[in-house]
Every structure is written in C-alpha cells, then in structure tokens.
Amino acid sequence: MLSQYYAPTKVVFGRGAEDEVSNQLRQFGADSVLLVYGGHSALKSGLLAKVRDNLSAAGIRFMELGGVQPNPRISLARKGIEICRENGIGFILAVGGGSVIDTAKAIGYGLFNGGDPWDFYCGRRTPEGSAPVGVILTMAAAGSEMSDSSVLTNEEGGLKRGCNSDHCRVKFALLDPELTISVPDYQTSCATVDIMMHTLERYFHAGKGLSFTDSLSFTLVRQAIENGRILHADPTDYDARANMMWASSLSHNGLMALGNPSKGDWACHQLEHELSGMFDIAHGAGLAIVFPAWADYVCDTDPSRFAQLGKAVFDLECDDVEKAARMTIDALRSFFEELGMPTTLRQAGIELDEAHLSELLDKATFNGRRTLGNFRVLERADMEAIYRRCM
Amino acid sequence: MLSQYYAPTKVVFGRGAEDEVSNQLRQFGADSVLLVYGGHSALKSGLLAKVRDNLSAAGIRFMELGGVQPNPRISLARKGIEICRENGIGFILAVGGGSVIDTAKAIGYGLFNGGDPWDFYCGRRTPEGSAPVGVILTMAAAGSEMSDSSVLTNEEGGLKRGCNSDHCRVKFALLDPELTISVPDYQTSCATVDIMMHTLERYFHAGKGLSFTDSLSFTLVRQAIENGRILHADPTDYDARANMMWASSLSHNGLMALGNPSKGDWACHQLEHELSGMFDIAHGAGLAIVFPAWADYVCDTDPSRFAQLGKAVFDLECDDVEKAARMTIDALRSFFEELGMPTTLRQAGIELDEAHLSELLDKATFNGRRTLGNFRVLERADMEAIYRRCM
Numbered sequence: 056m057l058s059q060y061y062a063p064t065k066v067v068f069g070r071g072a073e074d075e076v077s078n079q080l081r082q083f084g085a086d087s088v089l090l091v092y093g094g095h096s097a098l099k100s101g102l103l104a105k106v107r108d109n110l111s112a113a114g115i116r117f118m119e120l121g122g123v124q125p126n127p128r129i130s131l132a133r134k135g136i137e138i139c140r141e142n143g144i145g146f147i148l149a150v151g152g153g154s155v156i157d158t159a160k161a162i163g164y165g166l167f168n169g170g171d172p173w174d175f176y177c178g179r180r181t182p183e184g185s186a187p188v189g190v191i192l193t194m195a196a197a198g199s200e201m202s203d204s205s206v207l208t209n210e211e212g213g214l215k216r217g218c219n220s221d222h223c224r225v226k227f228a229l230l231d232p233e234l235t236i237s238v239p240d241y242q243t244s245c246a247t248v249d250i251m252m253h254t255l256e257r258y259f260h261a262g263k264g265l266s267f268t269d270s271l272s273f274t275l276v277r278q279a280i281e282n283g284r285i286l287h288a289d290p291t292d293y294d295a296r297a298n299m300m301w302a303s304s305l306s307h308n309g310l311m312a313l314g315n316p317s318k319g320d321w322a323c324h325q326l327e328h329e330l331s332g333m334f335d336i337a338h339g340a341g342l343a344i345v346f347p348a349w350a351d352y353v354c355d356t357d358p359s360r361f362a363q364l365g366k367a368v369f370d371l372e373c374d375d376v377e378k379a380a381r382m383t384i385d386a387l388r389s390f391f392e393e394l395g396m397p398t399t400l401r402q403a404g405i406e407l408d409e410a411h412l413s414e415l416l417d418k419a420t421f422n423g424r425r426t427l428g429n430f431r432v433l434e435r436a437d438m439e440a441i442y443r444r445c446m
Numbered sequence: 447m448l449s450q451y452y453a454p455t456k457v458v459f460g461r462g463a464e465d466e467v468s469n470q471l472r473q474f475g476a477d478s479v480l481l482v483y484g485g486h487s488a489l490k491s492g493l494l495a496k497v498r499d500n501l502s503a504a505g506i507r508f509m510e511l512g513g514v515q516p517n518p519r520i521s522l523a524r525k526g527i528e529i530c531r532e533n534g535i536g537f538i539l540a541v542g543g544g545s546v547i548d549t550a551k552a553i554g555y556g557l558f559n560g561g562d563p564w565d566f567y568c569g570r571r572t573p574e575g576s577a578p579v580g581v582i583l584t585m586a587a588a589g590s591e592m593s594d595s596s597v598l599t600n601e602e603g604g605l606k607r608g609c610n611s612d613h614c615r616v617k618f619a620l621l622d623p624e625l626t627i628s629v630p631d632y633q634t635s636c637a638t639v640d641i642m643m644h645t646l647e648r649y650f651h652a653g654k655g656l657s658f659t660d661s662l663s664f665t666l667v668r669q670a671i672e673n674g675r676i677l678h679a680d681p682t683d684y685d686a687r688a689n690m691m692w693a694s695s696l697s698h699n700g701l702m703a704l705g706n707p708s709k710g711d712w713a714c715h716q717l718e719h720e721l722s723g724m725f726d727i728a729h730g731a732g733l734a735i736v737f738p739a740w741a742d743y744v745c746d747t748d749p750s751r752f753a754q755l756g757k758a759v760f761d762l763e764c765d766d767v768e769k770a771a772r773m774t775i776d777a778l779r780s781f782f783e784e785l786g787m788p789t790t791l792r793q794a795g796i797e798l799d800e801a802h803l804s805e806l807l808d809k810a811t812f813n814g815r816r817t818l819g820n821f822r823v824l825e826r827a828d829m830e831a832i833y834r835r836c837m
Binding site: 060 | 447450457458668688693
C-alpha cells in the first residue's frame with residue numbers, strides 16, 4: 056500500500072523571523088491580507104503592532120480579525136470570510152497558535168470553495184482548494200503551521216470537528232522561539248502533551264511500520280520530554296523553546312508516519328475532541344487524561360509496541376514484555392503529572408455523569424455510524440470503558 | 447541569524463509507487479515530458495518499459511534522453527535542453543538515481559533560464575527558476591530527489607561543480623524500495639557512506655546548533671549504519687531498503703540542518719568532488735577516503751562534537767573527550783572498511799603524485815580564491831595536509 060509525505064511549508068526560523076513577514080507575503084504574491092489573531096498576548100507583547108508596521112511599510116493592505124478563542128469557533132471563521140469577500144482579500148495571515156491558524160485555514164477553505172465552511176468539518180463536502188495562508192507562530196503546540204489539519208468548534212451543538220486536506224498546508228511559517236517564551240507554564244505543559252501525542256498517535260497504528268520511522272518518533276518524544284521538563288522549570292530557556300518549536304512542527308507534518316499508509320490511530324484525539332467540545336478544557340490536558348486510559352485499555356493488543364517505546368524513550372529495561380508495556384504507560388502518566396497535567400477528569404474539575412457519557416458516546420460514534428482507531432478498532436462499548444477510566 | 451527549511455517535494459512511497467507516475471504528472475499539469483535515464487538497470491529491470499506504457503496509456507507525450515553516466519556530464523544536459531526546446535516539452539521526468547536527477551535538474555535550469563546551463567555550476571549566473579522535474583527513484587544515495595542541490599561534471603577540464611537553489615526542488619518523487627533491491631553491494635555501500643555524510647556535513651558546522659537537530663542527526667546516522675550493515679549481508683532485505691530510502695531523502699533535504707544558518711561544513715564533499723572529477727571514482731568511495739582524513743585533521747577544533755557523535759551513534763563510553771573523539775573517528779573508518787569501502791586513495795587504486803596534488807588544490811581553492819568549510823576553515827595548506835592523509 057502506498058503512503059504519501061508532503062510538507063511544502065517554507066519555514067523561516069530564528070530570532071526576528073517575524074520581520075520576514077512582508078518579504079514572504081511578496082514572494083507568495085500577496086498584496087492584501089486578512090490579519091487573524093487571538094487577543095491579549097499578541098497585543099500585549101507588541102507583536103501585532105510590529106506586524107502592522109511591517110505590512111504598512113511594505114505597502115501591503117490589510118484588514119483585521121481578532122478575538123480567536125481556544126477551541127476556535129466556526130462563527131468567527133464565517134465572519135473572516137465575509138471580510139475577505141467584501142474587501143477583495145485573498146491571503147490570510149495568522150498571528151498566533153493552533154486556534155488562530157485553524158481559524159485562518161477555515162477562512163481559506165470558505166473563501167476558495169464558497170458556501171458554509173462548516174460543511175468541510177462535518178464531512179458534508181470535501182475542499183477542492185484553499186486561499187493561501189501564512190503564519191507567524193506564537194505558541195508551539197498544535198503543529199498546525201505544517202500540518203494538513205484544522206479543528207473547529209460549532210457552538211450550535213458543541214461539536215468539535217477536524218478537516219484534513221493538503222490544500223490547507225501553510226505557505227510559509229515564521230518561527231521565532233522568543234515569541235513563545237511568554238507562554239505560561241500550564242499552557243506550555245499542555246503543549247508538551249499535545250506535541251508528544253501527535254507522534255504517539257502515529258506510532259500506534261495498524262500494520263507493520265518502518266524502524267526508521269519508529270526511530271524518528273522515539274527521538275521526537277524524547278526531545279519533547281527533555282525540553283518540556285526544562286521549560287516546566289524555566290519557561291524562559293531559549294534553546295528549549297527552540298527545540299520545542301521544531302518538535303511541534305515536525306510532530307504533526309507527516310514525518311512521523313513515513314511509510315505508514317494508515318497515518319496512525321487517532322482514537323485519543325477523537326475521544327478528546329468530544330471532551331473538550333463539551334467541557335471546553337485545554338486540548339493538551341484532555342489528552343493527558345485520555346491517553347493513559349486508552350493505553351491501559353488497548354495495551355494487550357500489542358504490548359511489545361509499548362515496551363519498545365518505553366525502552367527507547369525512558370531507557371526502561373524489563374524482559375517481561377507485558378510488564379514493560381505497563382511500566383511505559385506508568386512512565387508517561389507520571390511525566391504528565393510531573394508537568395502538572397490532570398490525568399483524570401476529576402482532577403480537571405469535571406464530574407462526568409451518565410447523561411454526559413451517553414452524549415459523548417453518541418457524538419464520538421457519530422450516533423453509531425463510526426468506530427475509532429486502528430491500532431485497536433474501538434466500538435461504542437470500548438469507548439465507554441475508556442471514558443469510564445478517565446473519570 | 448535566520449535559517450530556512452523548505453522541502454516541498456511530494457513523496458509517494460511503497461511497492462508500486464512508480465505506477466503513480468501519470469497521475470502525478472497530471473496533478474502537476476504536465477502533458478508532455480522528457481524521460482531521462484541512465485541505461486542498463488532501468489532497461490533490464492523492465493522499469494522503463496513500464497513507465498513508457500504508463501505514459502502512453504495516459505496520453506502523455508514523451509521524448510527520451512538515455513545514457514546518463516555516474517558523475518553526469520553537462521554536455522548531455524545541453525542535449526536534453528535542445529530536445530525539450532525542439533519538441534515543446536516543459537517537464538523533465540528522471541528515472542534513476544542522483545546522476546539522472548541532477549541531469550534533469552540541469553536541463554530544468556537551462557530550459558527556464560536560457561543560455562548555457564554550465565553557467566549555474568561554475569557560478570557565472572544564479573538560476574531564477576527551473577522547469578519542473580519529477581522523479582522515479584532507483585537508487586537511494588544522493589538524496590537529490592528532495593535536495594536543493596545538483597552536481598554536474600564538465601568534461602572540458604574535468605570540473606565537477608554543484609549548484610544549490612530551491613528552484614530545483616523536485617515536484618514529486620516516487621519511492622519504491624523494490625526498485626533499489628538490484629543495486630549491487632559496492633554501490634549500496636557507497637550509497638550508505640554518502641547518506642551518512644549528508645548528515646555529518648551538516649552536523650559539523652560553525653556556531654552552536656540545536657540539540658533537537660543533533661538528535662535527528664544521530665538517529666539518521668544510526669539508521670544508515672544499521673541498515674547498511676543489513677544490506678551488506680543481504681541486499682534483498684526490503685525493510686532495510688525502505689529505511690535506507692527514507693534515510694537518503696531526509697539526510698539531504700535540509701532536515702538535518704534545522705536552525706543552523708551555516709547549513710553545515712561541506713569541506714569533505716568539496717574535496718571529494720575534485721577527486722572524483724579527476725579520477726572518476728564513486729562519490730561514496732571518495733567520501734570514505736576523505737572524511738576520516740578530514741576528521742583526523744580537524745578533530746582538535748572541537749573534540750566534544752566528535753565525542754558526542756560517538757556516544758550517540760556507537761554507544762562509545764569514554765570520559766576523556768579527546769580520546770572519545772579519536773575513538774569515534776576510528777569507529778567510522780572501521781565501519782566504512784566493514785562495508786568494503788576504501789579509506790585511502792591507494793586502496794582505491796589511485797597513486798596521487800605531486801602534479802595531481804597541485805592540480806587538485808588549484809581546483810579546490812578556485813585558484814586560491816576560496817577557503818573550504820566552517821567547522822574549521824581550511825586554507826590551501828590545510829587541504830594539502832588532508833589530501834596527503836588520503837594517500
């Protein structure tokens with residue numbers, strides 16, 4: 056079976072990379088842009104003012120769309136599309152992290168394809184292209200700056216859905232690690248989990264993979280752990296921020312699934328999307344809860360896969376493969392706790408009652424129309440067991 | 447200082463990837479192509495016949511240019527440009543390894559920019575674009591399928607010169623490990639050295655790098671060694687061929703220089719280019735001779751860099767950094783010898799006399815107009831000392 060690797064985003068990296076913005080926009084033929092951002096941090100840091108000055112000095116016309124929230128809303132993307140249409144704007148410039156980039160991608164889809172952009176997220180339509188998107192990254196976590204993915208939330212029904220397509224690959228991403236130094240400890244920890252999970256989701260997959268790809272995955276997870284630990288102690292460490300920024304981009308750009316047609320398991324992400332769609336918790340925290348529960352539940356499917364991971368990432372030595380697998384899961388759970396992440400819903404302040412659970416399962420299964428994962432295919436009853444372990 | 451990572455090549459990987467050729471050509475808008483290849487192996491294996499059938503069935507018009515040799519000649523590229531011009535062909539399809547791809551890239555440059563393509567290799571002009579190139583890879587070694595590089599030889603003067611530019615990044619590369627199973631042992635060993643060297647050239651560089659990038663480099667070199675060893679024992683091992691194919695493409699696509707503005711040292715490659723330009727030895731064999739000599743000579747510049755490499759790649763444990771550095775160089779030299787590579791010129795059947803040496807140094811220094819490398823900057827006297835160690 057064939058697999059594909061395609062990560063065409065041009066990355067400019069280093070201190071002051073954001074100053075390249077107009078140069079890059081010109082290279083990609085943009086003479087007017089929609090500047091999309093969140094709020095507080097980009098404003099407070101002076102980054103937005105700097106970007107505005109850079110664009111103005113280069114004579115690039117721009118309109119603005121601020122106020123992107125975590126778990127970004129489709130309604131704001133709709134508003135962005137309207138602004139672009141009314142003002143003849145064809146290029147979207149995202150200044151922020153995953154939520155801002157994903158909003159920009161949804162705008163890009165809507166602008167190119169017409170109609171309601173939610174169609175692409177609920178699976179009603181497949182995008183046939185996208186208006187071009189560029190990025191100035193202020194948070195290393197989601198990896199959206201190089202991925203084919205975006206995740207939006209529809210307030211009507213609290214649905215959180217992803218759309219994957221190469222059309223939304225970002226044209227250029229400006230990566231300055233200094234811009235991420237002000238990210239608070241809790242969000243940095245959430246980011247570390249998310250970065251690890253983008254690799255782990257791919258590491259656990261159906262079929263036989265390549266040892267080359269496994270080696271890359273171990274390296275990436277080790278780096279995320281080492282640098283996550285450094286940043287939990289000292290969030291201002293530039294080198295650790297720089298390492299983490301690359302870990303973020305490469306964990307989710309496809310590199311960790313080389314030669315792997317299934318592209319990974321992804322059940323944890325999907326189970327988590329329902330949780331954060333319903334409770335609006337941080338994605339990384341949700342993953343820190345879901346992954347250990349999932350791992351405990353599916354471990355018997357192939358304990359050697361967990362054991363190999365533990366050996367390569369935590370230097371665990373144990374001849375009993377099943378024991379080694381359990382030790383690996385414990386080591387990952389302990390690391391999440393070391394970072395201050397919740398590993399149960401209760402720790403995150405969420406009391407999951409039976410009505411919630413039933414609604415989560417309806418959503419996760421698309422009302423019984425889908426299973427999740429492929430390392431182990433999860434039916435509704437499996438998902439229920441995993442959610443119960445999350446409590 | 448800023449660095450850039452840009453590897454936009456779309457890779458389709460797996461058994462039968464070559465059957466995708468017409469689909470990919472269509473996706474990139476090609477309706478007529480110049481099919482470029484070497485000779486023997488692609489003909490004998492039936493691959494060329496298969497490609498011709500695939501193109502014909504899809505109604506894609508094509509002309510052919512066979513006969514590309516190792517250390518490919520600029521004269522053949524000139525001929526390819528002529529064929530394209532006369533027949534209104536705008537897309538070059540390379541079926542082969544590095545020499546074939548590099549010939550296709552030179553044709554692409556000439557076609558887009560006009561004039562003599564050698565101008566781009568001798569530094570007289572900088573390419574402003576390239577006609578698009580696609581690849582069906584039959585040998586994992588040069589990494590040209592994802593790199594920004596191509597190296598051509600001018601028969602007049604025996605000059606071997608490279609041209610680096612993002613314009614020549616291949617549009618699509620079809621990677622089927624099965625196509626490389628027939629590559630003979632000696633060439634596979636040469637390939638292993640070349641693949642390792644594309645990472646080592648970047649690992650040794652001026653300034654401080656990122657530990658993230660170092661980790662990736664160690665992983666890649668370890669994988670090249672492990673799989674090189676497997677293939678030396680059994681060239682038909684599909685998994686090892688698959689791992690090596692990815693190692694080849696990623697070693698030279700820029701990934702091993704993330705956050706590294708200098709892009710690496712490259713003195714070994716340049717010293718080797720003069721050798722193989724003069725003596726027509728295999729590039730990988732030349733590198734197996736030059737690298738240990740270079741490493742012995744420059745080791746004192748930063749022994750810890752060598753020691754780290756040895757620890758990560760060969761699990762060498764030694765508290766004395768200088769001793770550890772020497773052990774690392776010895777381990778690399780021994781590995782090259784284990785693969786059947788020469789590590790001196792004499793072993794390769796070359797007696798380097800003083801006249802040769804003087805000519806090599808004139809060429810390597812552009813008649814005194816350049817130094818080489820940046821891990822340690824090499825003057826003519828340094829180059830001479832290294833060439834003498836190669837004897």
